[in-house]
Amino acid sequence: MAQPAQAVHGGKTGSAWWVEPYLTVLALGLFGLYSIWLVFFQHTGQFHNYLSPFFSPTQSWGIKVLPALWVLWVPLLFRATCYYYRKEIYRGFFHDPMACGIPESRRKFYFGETRFPFIWTNLHRWFWYLALVVLVFLWIDAIRAFIFPNGFGVGLGSIIMLVNVVLLTLYSLSCHAFRHLVGGGSTRFSCADGSPTTRYKLWRTVSDLNQRHGLFAWISMFSVWFTDVYIRMLIYGVIHPVRFF
Ligand code: FES
Secondary structure, three states: OOOOHHHHOOOOOOOOOOHHHHHHHHHHHHHHHHHHHHHHHOOOOEEOOEEOHHHOOOOOOOOOOOHHHHHHHOHHHHHHOOHHHHHHHHHHHHOOOOOOOOOOOOHHHOOOOOOOOHHHHHHHHHHHHHHHHHHHHHHHHHHHOOEEOOEEOOEHHHHHHHHHHHHHHHHHHOOHHHHHHHHHOOOOHHHOOOOHHHHHHHHHHHHHHHOOHHHHHHHHHHHHHHHHHHHHHHHHOOOOOOEOO
């Protein structure tokens, strides 16, 4: 049974339980709008050996698929179906459920993820597989960011792209679906396929990462954003590239 908000939030009258959902709406909304603006109105994301994650792999690999199609299909749907973001999206965008202990306004018509439209979020594991493909391309792009016309080098953009792909990897490997894949579905590791010890260690590692999944979700989203903004400012000539050696 739903409890009054004061009880859930330590009895503080006027507890600001609504701050997180609305900040989420703001951040995800702006990120979504920025992504749409980029893929529909910007024709490039490349500055020499630096490539915006929004334009990978379509630009550097000449893959004949519209950036809009690729970006909106895989990375955005991967995030939109993420278990962590789902919680935030339900609370922030639909107010259903609003927060722990806050009465729901549309309980009569709320069927969770058992019916359309939210049943499609159960496809998350499949978007996770596709996101791994994107990740491979992003790692290749990050390595290419260290290769300049005169050979190996390190620029500010190289470091930004490397940090970005590391954060995206942490986000992907801390995924709930991946945790289930490596061992979450096993009731006894001694009976699991493969090496039980290795699987248990892997599951423990992924479980540790999984505890920080929300953190990785946010910082990887902002790192993608920041990486594109940095490369875009180089493209527009607003700033000059920095090369350390
Ligand atoms: Fe968040 Fe899978 S649960 S990426």
